Amino acid sequence: MTSSPLGLHRVREPEPGAPDTGGLKTAAPSPGEPRPGEPRPGERGSGGAVLPQAAWRLDPDPRIQPDEVRVGVERLNLDAASFRQIRESTGGAPDAMRAAVLGIIGARGKMHNPVTGSGGMLTGVVAEAGPRSPLGLHAGMRIATLVSLSLTPLAITDGLAQWDGQSEQIPCTGHAILFARSIAVPLPDDLPMPLALAVFDVCGAPALTQRVVSACRAGRRFGGAPAGSRGPVVAILGAAGKSGSLSAAAARAAGAAAVIGVVPTGAEAALLHESGLADAVVRADARDPVGLADAVAGAGGPADVTVVCVDVPGCEGGAILATAPGGTVIFFSMATSFSAAALGAEGMAADVTMLIGNGYAPGHAELALDLIRRHEPLRALFERRVFHQRADFVAHIAENSAHSGGPGRGRGEAGRGEAGRGEAGREGPGSGGPGAAAGTEAGV
Amino acid sequence: MTSSPLGLHRVREPEPGAPDTGGLKTAAPSPGEPRPGEPRPGERGSGGAVLPQAAWRLDPDPRIQPDEVRVGVERLNLDAASFRQIRESTGGAPDAMRAAVLGIIGARGKMHNPVTGSGGMLTGVVAEAGPRSPLGLHAGMRIATLVSLSLTPLAITDGLAQWDGQSEQIPCTGHAILFARSIAVPLPDDLPMPLALAVFDVCGAPALTQRVVSACRAGRRFGGAPAGSRGPVVAILGAAGKSGSLSAAAARAAGAAAVIGVVPTGAEAALLHESGLADAVVRADARDPVGLADAVAGAGGPADVTVVCVDVPGCEGGAILATAPGGTVIFFSMATSFSAAALGAEGMAADVTMLIGNGYAPGHAELALDLIRRHEPLRALFERRVFHQRADFVAHIAENSAHSGGPGRGRGEAGRGEAGRGEAGREGPGSGGPGAAAGTEAGV
Numbered sequence: 001m002t003s004s005p006l007g008l009h010r011v012r013e014p015e016p017g018a019p020d021t022g023g024l025k026t027a028a029p030s031p032g033e034p035r036p037g038e039p040r041p042g043e044r045g046s047g048g049a050v051l052p053q054a055a056w057r058l059d060p061d062p063r064i065q066p067d068e069v070r071v072g073v074e075r076l077n078l079d080a081a082s083f084r085q086i087r088e089s090t091g092g093a094p095d096a097m098r099a100a101v102l103g104i105i106g107a108r109g110k111m112h113n114p115v116t117g118s119g120g121m122l123t124g125v126v127a128e129a130g131p132r133s134p135l136g137l138h139a140g141m142r143i144a145t146l147v148s149l150s151l152t153p154l155a156i157t158d159g160l161a162q163w164d165g166q167s168e169q170i171p172c173t174g175h176a177i178l179f180a181r182s183i184a185v186p187l188p189d190d191l192p193m194p195l196a197l198a199v200f201d202v203c204g205a206p207a208l209t210q211r212v213v214s215a216c217r218a219g220r221r222f223g224g225a226p227a228g229s230r231g232p233v234v235a236i237l238g239a240a241g242k243s244g245s246l247s248a249a250a251a252r253a254a255g256a257a258a259v260i261g262v263v264p265t266g267a268e269a270a271l272l273h274e275s276g277l278a279d280a281v282v283r284a285d286a287r288d289p290v291g292l293a294d295a296v297a298g299a300g301g302p303a304d305v306t307v308v309c310v311d312v313p314g315c316e317g318g319a320i321l322a323t324a325p326g327g328t329v330i331f332f333s334m335a336t337s338f339s340a341a342a343l344g345a346e347g348m349a350a351d352v353t354m355l356i357g358n359g360y361a362p363g364h365a366e367l368a369l370d371l372i373r374r375h376e377p378l379r380a381l382f383e384r385r386v387f388h389q390r391a392d393f394v395a396h397i398a399e400n401s402a403h404s405g406g407p408g409r410g411r412g413e414a415g416r417g418e419a420g421r422g423e424a425g426r427e428g429p430g431s432g433g434p435g436a437a438a439g440t441e442a443g444v
Numbered sequence: 445m446t447s448s449p450l451g452l453h454r455v456r457e458p459e460p461g462a463p464d465t466g467g468l469k470t471a472a473p474s475p476g477e478p479r480p481g482e483p484r485p486g487e488r489g490s491g492g493a494v495l496p497q498a499a500w501r502l503d504p505d506p507r508i509q510p511d512e513v514r515v516g517v518e519r520l521n522l523d524a525a526s527f528r529q530i531r532e533s534t535g536g537a538p539d540a541m542r543a544a545v546l547g548i549i550g551a552r553g554k555m556h557n558p559v560t561g562s563g564g565m566l567t568g569v570v571a572e573a574g575p576r577s578p579l580g581l582h583a584g585m586r587i588a589t590l591v592s593l594s595l596t597p598l599a600i601t602d603g604l605a606q607w608d609g610q611s612e613q614i615p616c617t618g619h620a621i622l623f624a625r626s627i628a629v630p631l632p633d634d635l636p637m638p639l640a641l642a643v644f645d646v647c648g649a650p651a652l653t654q655r656v657v658s659a660c661r662a663g664r665r666f667g668g669a670p671a672g673s674r675g676p677v678v679a680i681l682g683a684a685g686k687s688g689s690l691s692a693a694a695a696r697a698a699g700a701a702a703v704i705g706v707v708p709t710g711a712e713a714a715l716l717h718e719s720g721l722a723d724a725v726v727r728a729d730a731r732d733p734v735g736l737a738d739a740v741a742g743a744g745g746p747a748d749v750t751v752v753c754v755d756v757p758g759c760e761g762g763a764i765l766a767t768a769p770g771g772t773v774i775f776f777s778m779a780t781s782f783s784a785a786a787l788g789a790e791g792m793a794a795d796v797t798m799l800i801g802n803g804y805a806p807g808h809a810e811l812a813l814d815l816i817r818r819h820e821p822l823r824a825l826f827e828r829r830v831f832h833q834r835a836d837f838v839a840h841i842a843e844n845s846a847h848s849g850g851p852g853r854g855r856g857e858a859g860r861g862e863a864g865r866g867e868a869g870r871e872g873p874g875s876g877g878p879g880a881a882a883g884t885e886a887g888v
Contacts, residue, residue: 050734053791148791181792183793334782336782338778341800345800345802351806355797358796359790361795362795
């Protein structure tokens, strides 16, 4: 077979060029479920090759092409929707759940839930890296994949015997194949795995924020007048969240003149203020266009760059209205409506450049880890987000609160105190375990 | 009242700051219909002011603020969805249709169909322009509004007596109010109105294309290496359509190194080739990522800038894959899925900048009209799109085909031959009339 950087050579069903209905299916969908053999609209045109994500079945042959990498799998992180569907459709019995996951992987050559259409990600150790792989990996490296399991060839060899079905984290043995255009990053030694995975999950946001702020500072942008050497005023909607706090740190590192952090509640405002990540902290409902624009204007705006990290629908109009003419809005929220943004800007005669947040940029994971390492208050804020659902973490806070200087600091310390437990926890966390928070939001 | 450039001072229901459920409604929605008094999520946060589009009722008082403009209305162009809903809900009797439209305008102070949520646009003559209006209009100018009727204060004084209910074009008498941030453009004397309206409908596309191509040429862009002084290679998906052909002309005018026109059929390829708007013309299904990328690569790609003007879902992956690393994708199609674009780029590790096509940019209408005037083949291609649904135009083609040199040229000539009829037609076209094609696609 001829190797393709996108993995086209691993596609087995449908065959490239085969009719949409062709190919023997190894599993029949139930009525009402998607017809997995037929790619959804947009994934395949007439007669074209099918991308691995659109394919029904991939070939997980462990023999690699010169530009591929084989990974010894240690753990699958199912996305939350897939885990829930499997648990509900099987009634939650561990044997039945193991059989369901093994059935999907056996039939499709990938952990691509045919009902939810989603996958997840995996961690493991590089077993063999082809000489022409551009991923910079070598045997023995412990890595996480940042592309979805729905396009990653996978085989399981231990029958999932180590999985009790209680968590979307599946400890297991097997192998996966990475293509030349896959994304995989080494797991850092100095950070707990749940923290690293949560950082990887949102690392596209600080990367693009840094790029846009740097471009503005250098006078390079598509619209409006060049900003000259003065850095832009940057507003971050949802600045106390994971992607928001990282983006705030990235904006400052890239030379923003000022960072305005927008949060919905007084509690988040206190945390953000404590962190020092923003020059100004304002409370506003991002779904209220006029209120948001007024709040940002009152804190040093309008913004030259507005970064939308609020994962609720309806923030398009406010983001546009809070942005100065010639400015840029970066939409990272997956709740963004394309048409609401396009028509909203037109309806308000707003001359703004609007970017769809791309989850990928070269070096994005390293940039985000570096921000976390260098900014203690960012790490504290971030860890609070990652670990705050753990019951023992709450207990830990209560225990520590008498000794800490304030809620932000106390929580930060507690979060860092979880590091050892986080690492250990990955060997067998419960459904509320440290990986769960990351897994829930890492759904791909 | 204090004037607001967005028209907040014209909002009557709900009152700014009033509870969502407050305010006497002058029309009760049927069960299952939207609850018009309650703005949709995203249009209003708790306690904030409501934008005119989100408001239930506006005040169409003819007395203007210093930054407002009053327009004597000559014609409403309902958007296609609204017209269809009104015709179907009334059974299509002219009296009932007139009553329905008058009822909406009377109750809401704007032609904002509460069932479809849509409006349309209007043409008329400026009656009075306030001294502080920034729109550059003066009394006596014949204009078209480029903001939706769903946010434009409106009153009708002739009972719609001139309207027979057969077309979304409603000849009428009344007045409308434009705010400081409204968009209105003079109707050109030298172009037939249906052509001008069709150009206005898509004029955001060539404006943003020109801006991005110019920025790339000057080495100004967010990602990748500066392109230096060489112009970018530009691929236009749907290059034979209205927004596509204008964008192709704009790309070339801005200094593109090459324009690759992508079309779905042999007939469109022949038309585009005949027009000379593209340096290379390729046939490909934009929903087939690999096929599209291969076709663009074979025609001089990958593209530095890819412009998506194909109004079908599922073109995100192909557009991303056809674009070089560090390049830019401009999504104009309203069928674009935000999540498909964001996740598609991440899944293919594609380092591309993705723009949401903004329908507004300063000077966009003038730029597009200028392109149409200067490029005879563009005008020919465009007119064919505008007029091709007219039965008499088809007859005209048949009549002329014996005299013309080829299908493209013949159609172009026939299209221009329609110009006079188009002007006349606006006084009372049938539902298949010249304005219909423009009106259908102008739905706002």
